[in-house]
Amino acid sequence: xxxxxxxxxxxxxxxxxxxxxxxxxHFLAGQLAERGIDLCEVRVVSDVHDRIVAAVxxxxxxxxxxxxxxxxxxxxxxxxxxxxxxxxxxxxxxRDDARAILAxxxxxxxxxxxxxxxxxxxxxxxxVLIENPVSAAPGFSIGNVHVMAGxxxxxxxxxxxxxxxxxxxxPLLSQTLxxxxxxxxxxxxxxxxxxxxxxxxxxxxxxxxxxxFGANVVIRGxxxxxxxxxxxxxxxxxxxxxx
Amino acid sequence: xxxxxxxxxxxxxxxxxxxxxxxxxHFLAGQLAERGIDLCEVRVVSDVHDRIVAAVxxxxxxxxxxxxxxxxxxxxxxxxxxxxxxxxxxxxxxRDDARAILAxxxxxxxxxxxxxxxxxxxxxxxxVLIENPVSAAPGFSIGNVHVMAGxxxxxxxxxxxxxxxxxxxxPLLSQTLxxxxxxxxxxxxxxxxxxxxxxxxxxxxxxxxxxxFGANVVIRGxxxxxxxxxxxxxxxxxxxxxx
Numbered sequence: 473x474x475x476x477x478x479x480x481x482x483x484x485x486x487x488x489x490x491x492x493x494x495x496x497x498h499f500l501a502g503q504l505a506e507r508g509i510d511l512c513e514v515r516v517v518s519d520v521h522d523r524i525v526a527a528v529x530x531x532x533x534x535x536x537x538x539x540x541x542x543x544x545x546x547x548x549x550x551x552x553x554x555x556x557x558x559x560x561x562x563x564x565x566x567r568d569d570a571r572a573i574l575a576x577x578x579x580x581x582x583x584x585x586x587x588x589x590x591x592x593x594x595x596x597x598x599x600v601l602i603e604n605p606v607s608a609a610p611g612f613s614i615g616n617v618h619v620m621a622g623x624x625x626x627x628x629x630x631x632x633x634x635x636x637x638x639x640x641x642x643p644l645l646s647q648t649l650x651x652x653x654x655x656x657x658x659x660x661x662x663x664x665x666x667x668x669x670x671x672x673x674x675x676x677x678x679x680x681x682x683x684x685f686g687a688n689v690v691i692r693g694x695x696x697x698x699x700x701x702x703x704x705x706x707x708x709x710x711x712x713x714x715x
Numbered sequence: 716x717x718x719x720x721x722x723x724x725x726x727x728x729x730x731x732x733x734x735x736x737x738x739x740x741h742f743l744a745g746q747l748a749e750r751g752i753d754l755c756e757v758r759v760v761s762d763v764h765d766r767i768v769a770a771v772x773x774x775x776x777x778x779x780x781x782x783x784x785x786x787x788x789x790x791x792x793x794x795x796x797x798x799x800x801x802x803x804x805x806x807x808x809x810r811d812d813a814r815a816i817l818a819x820x821x822x823x824x825x826x827x828x829x830x831x832x833x834x835x836x837x838x839x840x841x842x843v844l845i846e847n848p849v850s851a852a853p854g855f856s857i858g859n860v861h862v863m864a865g866x867x868x869x870x871x872x873x874x875x876x877x878x879x880x881x882x883x884x885x886p887l888l889s890q891t892l893x894x895x896x897x898x899x900x901x902x903x904x905x906x907x908x909x910x911x912x913x914x915x916x917x918x919x920x921x922x923x924x925x926x927x928f929g930a931n932v933v934i935r936g937x938x939x940x941x942x943x944x945x946x947x948x949x950x951x952x953x954x955x956x957x958x
Contacts (some may be wrong), residue, residue, distance in 0.1 A: 482757075498730075503733075512760075513731075513759065515757065515758050548909045549918050586900075588906075
């Protein structure tokens with residue numbers, strides 16, 4: 473059975489304006505690889521309602537799971553919940569269980585659960601909450617779309633709670649060999665090896681160190697035996713390579 | 716006149732598998748903001764021909780410029796040039812001027828211009844070369860799509876050469892104020908301010924430092940006078956804020 477597929481949607485002007493460097497994609501990619509869910513595409517869109525709706529609908533039609541980050545806080549630029557509800561064509565309202573979570577949190581911290589904070593209890597009809605152990609305000613899953621916060625510590629905590637609830641596939645295994653020769657030297661034999669192992673992905677990532685060209689060759693796949701065999705063949709082809 | 720719009724397409728399994736953290740998007744985003752070209756969307760796709768073709772065609776139809784990174788080296792997994800030619804429905808062949816650049820480079824470095832390296836002289840019909848001052852192998856522009864290398868030092872050098880040739884817009888200006896209060900406290904007045912200045916984008920980015928909540932409020936736009944006025948209003952609303 474093939475692995476489940478996934479897409480990530482990062483929502484936020486701050487990434488596209490160059491102010492903030494997204495780190496949630498890299499974190500999620502590593503977690504999904506371990507769990508055997510194949511991340512096939514990432515999109516970053518700005519805080520524009522129609523762009524979010526269009527991206528959500530395109531990605532959820534083509535993948536088993538869509539993970540979003542960003543735009544679920546209390547301020548005017550947090551429009552993700554509205555856009556997700558619009559994408560699914562369902563209503564968005566303050567939900568009692570989400571409100572109770574916020575009420576308990578703000579009572580503990582001595583802050584007021586005001587109108588702005590109550591925005592974070594708005595959940596599309598039919599969604600399931602995702603726990604937020606860092607700052608209480610929950611994420612939610614609706615259909616195959618999982619909506620999480622953009623703040624990295626909160627995003628990571630939500631992913632940690634969510635992933636064990638999703639069907640796992642075969643973990644993506646990966647082995648790397650460093651070859652201190654230019655890619656142009658190794659490309660021929662490497663291409664032949666890749667053709668021998670169509671079930672594996674063989675990538676070559678060049679680098680320059682102290683003026684010398686080299687490449688990290690990474691073999692990836694979920695078939696451990698094929699991966700081991702391909703690594704042996706790779707080492708035979710390039711005896712000077714180092715792990 | 717509105718600013719030109721742009722999308723970025725990152726091509727590479729190594730990003731989606733969690734092995735490599737993309738840095739080209741963040742670099743390009745900053746450069747485009749300075750030049751007044753609005754980056755509206757980013758996509759990351761794997762090294763799969765049909766996915767690259769589909770993404771290129773979707774993005775070039777919706778934006779004034781598309782910038783791609785990755786997949787133009789000499790190895791079997793470098794399939795970007797093929798995919799771009801397919802997306803435009805044109806032929807891909809080794810071009811004399813690109814071959815001459817490679818021949819001169821490998822003569823200087825004492826390496827052979829072999830079959831694998833010659834792959835890097837393959838350019839879609841009708842394209843214009845983008846100079847690569849780092850490692851010679853050129854990128855290219857075809858229509859509104861600019862195809863560049865994934866290695867960050869090469870990508871950056873190509874962008875530096877390319878951007879001055881593109882029509883500029885009004886630079887995206889940005890000012891930030893740090894407010895040491897939770898987003899829930901500032902959301903109301905901030906939303907009212909955003910409604911007053913529809914030509915600006917006002918973003919709120921929460922943080923937790925030493926257990927205390929705060930937010931960086933960033934006002935962006937190309938209208939310098941409106942930006943200054945909005946910042947004055949923001950400082951009046953939150954006198955304790957710091958730049």
